[in-house]
Amino acid sequence: MxxxxxxxxxxxxxxxxxxxxxxxxxxxxxxxxxxxxxxxxxxxxxxxxxxxxxxxxxxxxxxxxxxxxxxxxxxxxxxxxxxxxxxxxxxxxxxxxxxxxxxxxxxxxxxxxxxxxxxxxxxxxxxxxxxxxxxxxxxxxxxxxxxxxxxxxxxxxxxxDPEDFLVGQSVVFSTEALMRSRGDILHGRTALVIGFGKLGSSIARLLHAKGVRVTVFDIDPVRRTQALSQGFTVARALADGLEDAGLVLCATGALSLRGEDFGRLRNGAYVATVTSSEDELELAGLPDVYERATIGENVTRYLTTGHYFYLLNGGNAVNFLHGxxxxxxxxxxxxxxxxxxxxxxxxxxxxxxxxxxxxxxxxxxxxxxxxxxx
Missing domain, CATH: 3.40.50.1480 (Adenosylhomocysteinase-like)
Structure with missing residues (x-):
């Protein structure tokens, strides 16, 4: 400064x-x-x-x-x-x-x-x-x-409101930067945004503008109707959204993914959050059969027989990597x-x-x- x-x-x-x-x-x-x-x-x-x-x-x-x-x-x-x-x-x-x-x-x-x-x-x-x-x-x-x-x-x-919108932008920016560091891009992917509050809705709109097919899941039926009214696909259950998503963005501020949910991720899916891992992800609930390996700066691969996914920034707020x-x-x-x-x-x-x-x-x-x- x-x-x-x-x-x-x-x-x-x-x-x-x-x-x-x-x-x-x-x-x-x-x-x-x-x-x-x-x-x-x-x-x-x-x-x-x-x-x-x-x-x-x-x-x-x-x-x-x-x-x-x-x-x-x-x-x-x-x-x-x-x-x-x-x-x-x-x-x-x-x-x-x-x-x-x-x-x-x-x-x-x-x-x-x-x-x-x-x-x-x-x-x-x-x-x-x-x-x-x-x-x-x-x-x-x-x-x-x-x-x-x-x-x-x-x-x-x-x-x-301005902060929430701009935080959404920074989350998408950092997620894309880490994916590009591995030669992957956002365009053409299917993404699941978990949580359709002010942050989640901002992220969903920004991803859509980048050519990403966005599905939304929220436990609140009012927010699900809001997502539908804005043209997003809405998953009836979390498992349905996870199975088709190449990118999962957790924006609830609460627990988004439990240990058993990770096994439903598509092979090669990226997972990122807008807040700390202790709030959004039950990483301690992951089965011990998953091996963890750092495969790029701030990218961790979780691998077991027949299944793997990538966690960005150790599950902590991805946008803090870029300020x-x-x-x-x-x-x-x-x-x-x-x-x-x-x-x-x-x-x-x-x-x-x-x-x-x-x-x-x-x-x-x-x-x-x-x-x-x-």
């Missing part, structure tokens, strides 16, 4: 933060992808809250971003699902960093969800609330039922996260899932246009 671009980004987040910084700043824990532009966002979080720790998503840590965040004086702790899957362990961690303080948890993927009730009940301070960035995480909190604190979700915000860039549109979502943190700090939200006020979203969009529509 050029010096002028970095200065503009810091100015943008400074202006956003000046609008949304609460009178009394809570402590915060930030889960985030550490991409090259992320330090400016982290500084924004540290303005609207007292940032106790950054927890980088383990498969998307850019070394220079990590160095910059640590140089800014912020602690970076190791993130895993296991850290917050055990409520006692999660409580010890939060107590160690922020004992007795009001705390906002800034999440990407529902990491805090398994321990949220315990944290709200037993933490020596107070869990003010959670901000969640992804559809996967939104569902994890919704599945808890009666929430012990407010959760502000930006996952379904209209400010996130996962969505340009300045990501800054809309990050600004909404800052505003959501401030909304929680004001203390007026009841337990449950909330969205940011439309007036605040409009203010964010107007600020973004001032800086990036040039």
């Amino acid at each position: 050029e010096t002028s671009e970095r200065a503009r980004l810091d100015a943008y987040f400074g202006r956003v933060a000046s609008r949304f910084t609460p009178d009394e700043r809570p402590a915060s824990f930030l889960i985030t992808h550490l991409l090259p532009e992320r330090p400016a966002f982290v500084r924004g979080v540290a303005t609207v809250s007292e940032l106790c720790a950054v927890l980088p998503k383990p498969k998307s840590v850019h070394a220079s971003a990590l160095r910059q965040i640590e140089a800014d004086g912020h602690a970076c702790d190791k993130l895993s699902r296991e850290l917050f899957a055990d409520p006692a362990r999660a409580l010890r961690y939060i107590e160690n960093r922020a004992a007795g303080r009001p705390v906002v948890l800034l999440d990407v993927g529902g990491y805090f969800a398994p321990s949220l009730s315990e944290l709200c009940d037993r933490f020596s301070g107070r869990i003010v609330g959670v901000v969640e960035d992804t559809e996967n995480g939104h569902r994890r909190y919704a599945e808890l039922g009666k929430l012990p604190c407010p959760v502000v979700s930006v996952a379904r915000s209209p400010l996130k 996962a860039s969505v340009g300045p549109f990501i800054f809309l979502v990050q600004a909404e996260i800052l505003a959501a943190c401030a909304a929680l700090a004001r203390g007026s939200l009841e337990p449950g899932i909330h969205e940011l006020d439309a007036t605040d979203r409009a203010a964010i969009a107007a600020t973004w246009l001032d800086y990036f529509n040039r």
